[in-house]
Amino acid sequence: MQNRSLASNLGLYAYASGAIFLGLVGLVSGDFATTWQRVGPNLPLREPLAYFTAFIEFAAGLALFWRRTARAGALTLTAIYCVFTLLWVPRIFEDLRNFDPIGNFFEEFSIVAAGAVLFAAFSPTDSPISRRESLFARLYGLSAISFGIGHLYYMPGLLGWIPKWVPPSQMFWAYATTIGFFLAAAAILSGIMAPLASRLLTAEIAGFEILVWIPKLLASPHDHFNWAGNAICVALAGAPWVVSDSIFRTAKRVPAPKLDMKAAREKRPAGAPFYGAFVLTFLSGIAFLGVPPQLTLQSSGQQPSATVESVTTIDLYGNPCDTMMDTMKGMSVMGESMEAMTNHMCITPARPDLSGDEDRAKAVVDQVRTAIEKYKDYKKAIADGYIQANPTVDQPQFHFTNDANAKYADTVFDPTRPTSLLYYHTAQKRFALEGVMFTTRPSASEDELNRRIPLSVARWHKHTNFCGAPANKVKEYFGEHPKFGMFGSIHTRSACVAEGGTFFPEVFTWMIHVFPHESDFKDQFSMNDDISHVH
DSSP states (O other): OOSOOHHHHHHHHHHHHHHHHHHHHHHHHSSOOTTTSOOOTTOTTHHHHHHHHHHHHHHHHHHTTSHHHHHHHHHHHHHHHHHHHHTTHHHHHHOTTOOHHHHHHHHHHHHHHHHHHHHHHTSOTTSTTGGGHHHHHHHHHHHHHHHHHHHHHTHHHHHHHSOTTSSSOHHHHHHHHHHHHHHHHHHHHHOSSHHHHHHHHHHHHHHHIIIIIHHHHHHOTTOHHHHHHHHHHHHHHHHHHHHHHHHHHHHHHSOOOOOOHHHHHHHSOTTHHHHHHHHHHHHHHHHHHHHHHHHHHHHHTOOTHHHHHSSOSBOTTSOBOBOSTTTSGGGGGGHHHHHTTGGGEEEOOOOOOOTTHHHHHHHHHHHHHHHTGGGGSHHHHHHTTOEESSTTSOOSEEEEEOHHHHHHHTTOOOTTSOSEEEEEOOSSOSSEEEEEEEEEOTTOOHHHHHHHSOTTTOOOEEEEEEEEOOGGGGGGGSSSSOOSSTTOSOOSHHHHHHTTOEEEEEEEEEEEEEOTTOSSGGGGGOOOOSSOOOO
């Protein structure tokens, strides 16, 4: 890194700022960057380790600003980020069909690769490590593939993160950024147009920070999840910037051979490596998304058409769904609201009662009851980061949701950290606490749901077959006979397209309600939201 100009230092500064930001968030909160830095709640000495990690991140980030300490700082950050990367490996092998831990692995890997690039850049010229700088920069392309697959995998949920006011539409930017990731991966891996691609990739991730994470932080500045998300996003934006600087720098070191135009045309591969890399990266995403559900369908003997044109009997990830009409007796035990969603629900089938299931479920209820006692005053819930959903809509049951807990729940089940608090509108109180809602990612397997709360006792559910109304028909979400949405009569792709709507096979996450103050154990996991569970 000899004679670097200000421009060539910008990636270094951004990467260092991300480490310093992460360190400051950890030092203030005494916690890791939930949930990207996957450290379970029961780890011994967890809080001291969080402070120690934060201090190391902060100090190593500062070290990058001085040439004498920059190499040590880069090595330290590479090592500590590598630890957080490897923590995702056991989760990956728990269920290879689940992309979430794979995506998290490659998010962390992206900043590991950038740290390795900096370590190589600050190493002595012509040393073995220095000569591998280009290799480390190329490895970053693997993370860009993962980012693209992640966008495809979470497309319905991704739309909700894109600001509605950004023209031309949320759908446009969802697919544009997805294609951008694949193109950037192909360019970086092939070396063709890599400088431009890495710069544009930096801009894409920086745009996510500006348009998504900063507004979330301003809206809820007391939420640790938002601070951690901003810090991680700054680090993620700094990583491709470091890679981009490296690509520009190494390109200048190796002068292009002097050839006449005719010879150049004959020897140039005409972009074949780029197009080949793009096709391979895109197909890898399609293969990952398509193969597991198909294998599951074939092995179970069920036909895929049932999931698209009728009541959902299997979800996108191969998990069986209760048809509800058989075992739930027309949903009557679940209230009219849930009954109206018969064609828009996937409910876990009941499992045989095993020894210890009831005790496990009761232990969860006991922890919930103790944890939410203070939230009988809804103002304390707001102070702890719970935000009321749909505050302008009058409804019998209100959800106050904590985004940090929702993200945490994607990988860790903690009964003391519910995703949402449920309040009921009674004659005496507008917000009377009645229970909680737990969630986890939509790709979670039936076995994982059972490990959280036994399926012999309770039923998890998620919403399916959602038809989004076109702009000129939004009023048809409501009324006595709605067409669109979770209560709509439309529940197939063909009918949705015929009405000009946008079809989503699944929306939201797996979820389950717990009402710890009910005296009857069965009612503590009731699916009837039309009645009050306040006692």
